[in-house]
Amino acid sequence: KSHQSGAHEHLTQSFALSRDGIPEWHSSACDYTQRDAKSFSSKGAKCPEAEGCWVQSFPPLRMRGIDVYDMRITCRSDDCSGLGEGNLMDLDVVSQLQTYLNKKSVRRKLGVRKRFVKCSEEVGDFSRDNITAFDVLLPDLIDAEIKVGYAKQCLTLQLCMSPREGIGALSRGLPSVARLSATRTLVTDATERMNAIQNIKDPGELLAYYASHADMDARSLESTLRALGRSTNQSLVQSVINDERFHRMLTSITTKLESLDARSIARMANALGLFPSRTSPEMLECAQTICEVAVKRANAFSPSSLASLALGLAVRGVQTPKLVEFVRMETMKSLQDFDPGQMCNILEAYRRWNVFNRELVDNVVERMTDEVDRFTGRDVILALNVMSKLSLARGFLLRRLTGLAFDNLPQFTASQLVQLMSSLAKLRFLTTAAADDIVDAISKSKHSLPTTQISEIIFALALSDYSGSDTTMQKFVTQYVKALEGSYVTLSSLVDVAWSLCFSLTDDTSALGEVVKRIYEMPAPKSRALLLKMHEVQNSLTSEYPGIAKKNPVPTAWLTSMEENDKMDQDKTDSSRLHTEVLTLLDNVKGTHGVRSRLSVERNVPIGPYHVDFFDAATGLVIDIDTPNRPTSRKMRHRHIEQLTNTNYKTLTINYWDWRRHSRKEEEQMGYLKAMVKQALEGPKDDAADEH
Numbered sequence: 298k299s300h301q302s303g304a305h306e307h308l309t310q311s312f313a314l315s316r317d318g319i320p321e322w323h324s325s326a327c328d329y330t331q332r333d334a335k336s337f338s339s340k341g342a343k344c345p346e347a348e349g350c351w352v353q354s355f356p357p358l359r360m361r362g363i364d365v366y367d368m369r370i371t372c373r374s375d376d377c378s379g380l381g382e383g384n385l386m387d388l389d390v391v392s393q394l395q396t397y398l399n400k401k402s403v404r405r406k407l408g409v410r411k412r413f414v415k416c417s418e419e420v421g422d423f424s425r426d427n428i429t430a431f432d433v434l435l436p437d438l439i440d441a442e443i444k445v446g447y448a449k450q451c452l453t454l455q456l457c458m459s460p461r462e463g464i465g466a467l468s469r470g471l472p473s474v475a476r477l478s479a480t481r482t483l484v485t486d487a488t489e490r491m492n493a494i495q496n497i498k499d500p501g502e503l504l505a506y507y508a509s510h511a512d513m514d515a516r517s518l519e520s521t522l523r524a525l526g527r528s529t530n531q532s533l534v535q536s537v538i539n540d541e542r543f544h545r546m547l548t549s550i551t552t553k554l555e556s557l558d559a560r561s562i563a564r565m566a567n568a569l570g571l572f573p574s575r576t577s578p579e580m581l582e583c584a585q586t587i588c589e590v591a592v593k594r595a596n597a598f599s600p601s602s603l604a605s606l607a608l609g610l611a612v613r614g615v616q617t618p619k620l621v622e623f624v625r626m627e628t629m630k631s632l633q634d635f636d637p638g639q640m641c642n643i644l645e646a647y648r649r650w651n652v653f654n655r656e657l658v659d660n661v662v663e664r665m666t667d668e669v670d671r672f673t674g675r676d677v678i679l680a681l682n683v684m685s686k687l688s689l690a691r692g693f694l695l696r697r698l699t700g701l702a703f704d705n706l707p708q709f710t711a712s713q714l715v716q717l718m719s720s721l722a723k724l725r726f727l728t729t730a731a732a733d734d735i736v737d738a739i740s741k742s743k744h745s746l747p748t749t750q751i752s753e754i755i756f757a758l759a760l761s762d763y764s765g766s767d768t769t770m771q772k773f774v775t776q777y778v779k780a781l782e783g784s785y786v787t788l789s790s791l792v793d794v795a796w797s798l799c800f801s802l803t804d805d806t807s808a809l810g811e812v813v814k815r816i817y818e819m820p821a822p823k824s825r826a827l828l829l830k831m832h833e834v835q836n837s838l839t840s841e842y843p844g845i846a847k848k849n850p851v852p853t854a855w856l857t858s859m860e861e862n863d864k865m866d867q868d869k870t871d872s873s874r875l876h877t878e879v880l881t882l883l884d885n886v887k888g889t890h891g892v893r894s895r896l897s898v899e900r901n902v903p904i905g906p907y908h909v910d911f912f913d914a915a916t917g918l919v920i921d922i923d924t925p926n927r928p929t930s931r932k933m934r935h936r937h938i939e940q941l942t943n944t945n946y947k948t949l950t951i952n953y954w955d956w957r958r959h960s961r962k963e964e965e966q967m968g969y970l971k972a973m974v975k976q977a978l979e980g981p982k983d984d985a986a987d988e989h
Contacts, residue, residue, distance in 0.1 A: 504542040526571025538577040563602035566609030584613040604639040607646035637676035681720035688926035711742035722757035752790040759797035799837035826928035828862040867908035949977035
């Protein structure tokens with residue numbers, strides 16, 4: 298039976314559900330339960346009006362950001378070859394219809410980007426099917442900014458959901474529809490547990506609640522685990538993960554994994570990934586079991602579930618060749634169905650696994666570029682953040698994302714603006730004018746920012762070589778030092794501020810001394826980025842702030858780690874195509890274009906306390922490439938090299954983006970490089986460099 302009649306008019310009355318609208322929806326759903334069931338059981342024969350039974354999604358609903366596709370049509374055109382005839386509720390015909398609807402030509406005509414999947418032919422009944430009361434889940438969905446849509450006159454709540462994923466798995470753009478009916482009398486024990494779990498904010502109380510309800514089903518276990526992860530901060534994590542009740546909960550989850558569907562498995566992984574950095578043996582065992590179960594479920598995970606699974610396991614440090622390949626293959630199969638946030642989570646998972654798959658990254662970047670006009674503010678921040686962590690310097694995508702961000706600065710929260718500023722600085726994409734715009738946008742909320750974000754602003758200003766007002770950075774430094782009093786601050790935050798103060802040759806020696814004192818009271822880290830920054834800080838203290846260096850001597854463990862790390866980090870450039878490309882051209886700089894000396898360049902040479910990219914002994918020329926994958930710029934290093942006694946070193950920094958701008962032709966690169974070398978050796982006597 299065709300139900301297209303009146304669909305357009307009906308859809309224009311549809312709207313997104315809010316918290317306040319839940320009671321109204323619940324009441325309507327209860328009143329319509331019997332009519333709904335009759336309509337389905339009679340295959341539509343008892344449905345009085347098309348708009349009273351079905352929602353068929355076309356542009357009017359799509360424009361409201363709600364993706365719902367409910368296709369119950371009898372095909373009568375010549376374009377239905379292979380569809381067959383028969384009652385659309387028959388399983389074989391439904392299967393044929395599904396195949397037909399998933400043709401690219403058909404989806405294009407319908408304006409549908411997602412794939413259709415087969416719906417259940419029966420209406421779920423809470424009392425008969427043991428389904429969790431959906432109104433309990435609605436607040437979670439709405440609070441998570443997931444759009445839930447329904448039509449005022451519709452008998453059933455229509456949700457974008459794959460049947461294999463179970464009730465409550467609403468995510469933007471998932472295919473197909475689930476039909477739910479509710480009754481007033483079905484407030485079950487599971488419902489009460491869900492409400493109780495959502496209202497408990499203390500980790501100890503959550504563990505006590507679990508201990509008194511040890512017979513929890515998988516859904517309740519997952520909710521308890523998720524609530525624990527969200528409520529456990531860095532100071533509490535050790536006591537939680539060592540608690541015997543927590544161990545029993547993980548054991549209970551592990552025993553249920555084989556019987557769970559793909560969505561539930563992914564949610565377990567996601568909940569496990571919410572805990573702070575420490576991972577206990579029990580957590581690792583649970584995560585590994587999730588991994589073993591998941592890799593057997595090919596073609597079972599939706600984009601949302603796959604992204605949650607990958608990131609959750611990556612956060613917990615679970616990495617196996619099978620898992621990495623499984624995620625890659627499943628992502629490539631359905632990449633067209635991924636939204637920007639899900640693509641970012643996949644990239645972040647691979648970053649944490651320390652695996653770079655060029656094919657996957659190239660396809661994801663291409664997909665992001667195609668979809669950039671659909672990015673929300675959150676998507677923009679998330680994409681720039683993961684690109685900065687991966688040092689993914691893709692100029693075209695970066696320009697589009699940056700333009701989109703600065704066109705909509707007032708729409709971002711202060712926290713998002715800090716992330717935007719930090720990401721652009723790490724990608725060497727932050728200009729002084731852009732930094733001023735972001736600082737102005739943050740100004741009204743800057744006093745409410747946590748110390749970690751204040752340090753991110755300070756570091757971003759220094760890393761971008763900010764040349765604006767002298768008071769801009771100092772205001773944030775003053776705010777940061779005041780916040781240090783009596784509060785715990787991460788090592789990463791302290792190191793960022795120390796590096797920034799040394800980079801800018803601060804006059805605020807009391808602030809620098811306090812920050813350095815706190816740093817050296819902590820054990821030496823393993824982080825490459827932190828050690829590289831502190832190597833430069835320590836050399837700055839030695840040559841530029843001897844009083845602070847004498848008062849805060851560097852611990853032996855710190856000094857050893859910093860020196861070893863600098864050499865290992867420099868060795869990584871051996872396989873860099875960019876460094877090989879520059880070296881090849883440097884070898885051709887032979888006294889032409891005003892360069893009087895023929896260069897004889899060596900790679901990875903130790904100069905003073907540092908290792909440099911290229912060095913020409915005859916001229917004393919030190920050349921480094923400032924790439925986005927380096928945690929600091931080369932400016933402070935070169936300042937220290939030029940200060941070395943009894944030497945006459947000259948320094949040259951090749952900016953990554955300047956180099957790429959001249960990369961269209963080899964002649965352009967050679968001209969640019971020769972001009973830069975000449976300026977470094979002879980000084981800026983003319984405008985030759987600018988002309989190039």
